[in-house]
Amino acid sequence: MTRVRVRFAPSPTGPLHIGGVRTALYNYFFAKKNNGTFILRIEDTDKARFVEGAEEYIMESLKWCGIIVDEGINEGGNYGPYRQSDRKAIYRQYADMLIDKGDAYFAFDTPEQLETLRSESGKAGNTFIYNAAVREKLNNSVSLQETEWKEKLDKGEPYVIRYKMPHNDDIHFDDIIRGHIVVNTGTLDDKVLFKSDGMPTYHLANIVDDHLMEISHVIRGEEWLPSLPLHIMLYRSFSWDLPLFAHLPLLLKPDGKGKLSKRDGDKMGFPVFPLFWPYGETAKGYREEGYYPDAFINMLALLGWNPGTEQEIFSMDELIEAFSIERVGKSGSRFDPEKAKWFNHQYLQYRYNNQLALEFREFLRARGHHVDIIRLETLIGLVKERVSFVKEIWEQTDFFFKAPETYDQEVIKKRWKENSAALLRELISILEKIDDFSAAKTEPVIKTWIEEKGYNTGEIMNVFRLVVVGASRGPHIFDIICWIGKEETIKRIGKGVSVIGK
RNA sequence: GGUCCAUUCGUCUAGUGGUUAGGACGUCAGGUUUUCAUCCUGUUAACAGGGGUUCGAUUCCCCUAUGGACUACCA
Numbered sequence: 001m002t003r004v005r006v007r008f009a010p011s012p013t014g015p016l017h018i019g020g021v022r023t024a025l026y027n028y029f030f031a032k033k034n035n036g037t038f039i040l041r042i043e044d045t046d047k048a049r050f051v052e053g054a055e056e057y058i059m060e061s062l063k064w065c066g067i068i069v070d071e072g073i074n075e076g077g078n079y080g081p082y083r084q085s086d087r088k089a090i091y092r093q094y095a096d097m098l099i100d101k102g103d104a105y106f107a108f109d110t111p112e113q114l115e116t117l118r119s120e121s122g123k124a125g126n127t128f129i130y131n132a133a134v135r136e137k138l139n140n141s142v143s144l145q146e147t148e149w150k151e152k153l154d155k156g157e158p159y160v161i162r163y164k165m166p167h168n169d170d171i172h173f174d175d176i177i178r179g180h181i182v183v184n185t186g187t188l189d190d191k192v193l194f195k196s197d198g199m200p201t202y203h204l205a206n207i208v209d210d211h212l213m214e215i216s217h218v219i220r221g222e223e224w225l226p227s228l229p230l231h232i233m234l235y236r237s238f239s240w241d242l243p244l245f246a247h248l249p250l251l252l253k254p255d256g257k258g259k260l261s262k263r264d265g266d267k268m269g270f271p272v273f274p275l276f277w278p279y280g281e282t283a284k285g286y287r288e289e290g291y292y293p294d295a296f297i298n299m300l301a302l303l304g305w306n307p308g309t310e311q312e313i314f315s316m317d318e319l320i321e322a323f324s325i326e327r328v329g330k331s332g333s334r335f336d337p338e339k340a341k342w343f344n345h346q347y348l349q350y351r352y353n354n355q356l357a358l359e360f361r362e363f364l365r366a367r368g369h370h371v372d373i374i375r376l377e378t379l380i381g382l383v384k385e386r387v388s389f390v391k392e393i394w395e396q397t398d399f400f401f402k403a404p405e406t407y408d409q410e411v412i413k414k415r416w417k418e419n420s421a422a423l424l425r426e427l428i429s430i431l432e433k434i435d436d437f438s439a440a441k442t443e444p445v446i447k448t449w450i451e452e453k454g455y456n457t458g459e460i461m462n463v464f465r466l467v468v469v470g471a472s473r474g475p476h477i478f479d480i481i482c483w484i485g486k487e488e489t490i491k492r493i494g495k496g497v498s499v500i501g502k
Numbered sequence: 503g504g505u506c507c508a509u510u511c512g513u514c515u516a517g518u519g520g521u522u523a524g525g526a527c528g529u530c531a532g533g534u535u536u537u538c539a540u541c542c543u544g545u546u547a548a549c550a551g552g553g554g555u556u557c558g559a560u561u562c563c564c565c566u567a568u569g570g571a572c573u574a575c576c577a
Contacts, residue, residue, distance in 0.1 A: 011577045046576055111575065118574095127504060127573070160575050178507070187505050187573095195575040202577050226506060226572040249508080250570070257569065302526095306515060310525050329515080331508045332570060339514065339527045345540095386539045396539080411537085458536050465537055473538040 004036025005216050008062075009206070011043045012054035015277035016061050018286075018335075019221065019251040019260060022300045026248060027219045028067045029301070029323035036216070040072035041209060042083040045199045053279050055083075061274040064287055065297050066316050079213040084205050091200035094208050094238070095161045095193055103237040104193060106159045107140035108152055129189045132167030161194035163203075163230065163237075171229045176217075176246040177328050183229040191230055203227060207234045210243060219246045219325065222332075246325050249304055252334045260335050270337035290389035291340070295347035299340045304333040313346055345388035353380045359390045367394075369401055379483060382475040396474070400483055403492050404470025407500055411472045415462040421501035423460055424467065424493050431493075437486045439478035446478075467496025 008024040010016060031038040040062065044050055055073075062069060071077030081087055098104035107130075114130070121128035128134075135142050140162070141149040153159070169185040193204040200208070210218060225247045235242050251260040254268060262283055265272035274296070275285035286296050298314055307322040314322065348356070357376040364371060371379075383396040430449050434442055450457055465477050468489065474480060481489040 009577095013577075043577065049576060107575095109575095114574090122503095125503070129504090129573085158575090162575095181506075183506070189573085192575050197575075199575090201575070206577090221571090222507075223571055223577085229506090247507090252570080254513080259570075303514070308516070310516080312526060329508095333515090334513060336513050336527065342527060383539090385541075415537095461536055469537085471538080475537095475539090476535085477537080 002216055003214070004031060004034040005039065005214050006031045006036060006219055007039040007041050007210070007213065007215055009041045009043050009209075009220070010058050011046070011049070012051060012058065013046075013049045014051050014054055015273045015275070015283055016054075016058050017260075017262075018272055018274065018300060021061060021065060021274050021297075022251065022303065023219065023221055023248055024062060024067055025065065025297055025300055026305070026323070026325070026328065029320050030217065030219060030325055031070070032320040033323050037070045038068070039077070039079070039213060039215070040069045040075075040082065041213070042073065042085075043202065043205065044083060044085045045195075045202060045205050047085075047197065047199070051279070057275065057277065064274060064293050066293055084209065085199075087205075087209065088199065090212070091194070091205055091208055092198075095200065095204060098163070098193070098237055099161065101237060102164070104161050104163050105141045106149055106153065107138065107162045107190075107192075108149070108157055108159050109139045110158075113139070130162070131165055131186075131189045135164075135190060158196040160192045160196050162190040163193050163234070165190050165230070165233065171232055173228065173232050173242075173245070175225070175228070176244060176325055177249075177330060178225070178247060181225075181228075185229070185233070188229060191227075203230055203234065207231055207238070207240075211235075211238070211240050215243050217244045217246065217325075219248065222247045222250050246328070249329060250332045251303065252332045254335050254337060259332070264335075268337060270340065290391050291344050292347045295344040296340075298347075299343040303335065304329050313343075341388050348388060348390070349385060353377050353384065356380045356384065356390065356393075360393050363390060363394060364401075371401075375483070382479050382483070399469045399474065400480065403488070403495065404467075406470060407466060407496065408471040411462070411466050412500055415459075415466060416500055417459060417463075420459070420463045421497045423455065424463060424497050427460065427464065428490050428493050431481075431486065431490055434486070437482050437489075439476065439482045442481060443478040463496075464493070467500070468492050 006027045008027045010020055010024075028038050030036070040059070042055055042058070044055075059069075059072075059074065069075050071079060071082065073082045095104060099106070114128075118128045130138070137143065142164070144152075165188045166185045171183050171185060172180065174180050191203055192201050194200050199205075209215075228245060228247070232242065252258065253260050253264045260272060262272050265284065271284040271286050271289055273283045273285050274287060276288040277283040277285065287293070294316065297316065298312075298319070301314065301319050301323075302312065305323070305328045307324075308327060309322075311322075354373075354377050357373055357380050360380060361371065361373060361376055364376075379397055379400060380393065383393055386396055387393050427446070427449075430446060431442070434445055446460075447457075449455075450460055461477065462472070465472065465474070468477065468480060468484075484492075
């Protein structure tokens with residue numbers, strides 16, 4: 001087998017969609033699995049759609065995901081430059097080669113003329129196709145006399161270079177995921193290869209670069225499948241060896257129809273991009289929402305691919321080891337934000353408490369709380385399993401940091417009895433006598449007291465929790481009072497009695 | 503409209519010419535937790551439809567339906 005060289009070739013037209021991240025991921029898995037090279041090539045041949053910051057966003061996204069680029073703009077390599085706008089000088093000669101060979105031609109039709117043609121065909125119920133059937137009637141170097149079109153060229157009249165698609169050829173080709181496909185060239189059009197602004201289109205630049213960069217496998221999104229016949233024709237015209245192709249199915253909306261879009265995320269409250277996008281119309285990112293990169297890529301990797309086993313949690317190395325492109329599914333995968341959360345929950349459970357304490361301390365700092373790291377570690381241990389994100393720890397522990405200001409009315413109605421205030425006052429006097437406030441100490445003392453007095457456990461424990469927490473939630477009550485301490489506990493009981501007891 | 507592609511529980515999917523069609527997320531129920539959540543156990547639920555081929559099709563073929571992509575001097 002030849003050397004495996006794959007590329008991820010995004011366009012810097014905005015933030016990188018998670019579908020794009022998945023394409024990058026599969027390319028990366030494939031490269032690493034086969035001791036190959038992963039190349040990042042920026043396809044910025046369309047000046048009009050270029051967006052400032054997008055290129056950096058792409059690189060930062062890959063980095064966050066743990067995808068290591070072997071060759072690229074920052075990494076260098078022997079096949080550069082890796083940005084197509086920096087390769088501008090390369091493409092023209094290949095377009096000329098095609099013209100010399102008779103496989104491409106100059107076309108002088110203006111965009112306005114083509115637009116008119118298209119709308120006229122549309123009105124007649126047809127679709128205008130620039131191909132062998134109409135080529136000779138249009139304004140190009142096929143229909144015009146040589147002296148005529150050369151004169152236009154000399155005068156500097158704007159032109160594009162189009163591929164001369166044969167009018168009736170069956171093109172057979174294979175896709176690793178789709179299998180064998182046959183397309184007749186009669187249904188294809190004379191695609192523009194070289195634009196009037198001096199830049200190549202995707203089709204030309206892509207084929208030339210893949211060849212020059214010795215790409216062995218083209219792994220890209222399904223949206224490229226329809227243009228694969230053209231690409232095959234191009235390889236043939238150049239007499240170049242074909243790489244192998246694999247077209248990945250798309251990511252679909254969680255509900256309804258169609259492919260996943262930013263709107264779905266906005267509507268349903270989940271991110272569609274790996275990182276926060278700060279320019280123009282801003283977009284949420286998985287990183288900022290609190291997802292761990294390894295959970296994120298694990299989730300993404302299993303959307304449209306699976307190893308055939310029942311294992312679901314994979315490290316990057318395990319994914320690389322298990323990956324095979326043949327096991328990528330044929331149909332689009334609907335994105336499920338719930339499952340994404342589940343993955344993060346799993347990864348958070350695997351994390352060490354001291355690590356989580358560090359992460360949570362950053363969160364608290366931003367809110368003005370400064371807590372000892374050891375105490376935080378204890379706190380994490382109490383609530384870890386109930387959360388999926390570090391930021392959720394706060395929702396589970398706010399009452400550790402501040403006494404309740406309100407008390408859940410439902411709980412009061414259900415649990416607060418005539419004698420509750422008296423019982424809690426008695427509880428205060430018991431607690432005051434305990435110096436060691438560990439749960440191991442307070443719990444038996446209080447339980448013994450309840451037992452000896454013949455009280456109802458539920459009646460006491462529920463209101464105890466109510467005055468300490470303010471609601472019917474949270475970890476073991478004795479763990480809570482241990483953490484907040486004797487003084488604070490007694491204070492809260494006293495306050496609760498006076499507020500609720502009226 | 504045309505071209506190409508796809509179709510197993512609500513979702514991600516495994517799987518085979520003869521299986522009780524398996525797992526995960528979700529849902530629901532029970533248990534644990536004297537709270538809530540977690541957790542555990544169980545439940546739920548699928549081969550798009552119609553024709554073939556075959557002793558037998560979810561599996562192979564055809565048609566239909568549905569969905570998707572593409573149909574630019576965008577990628």
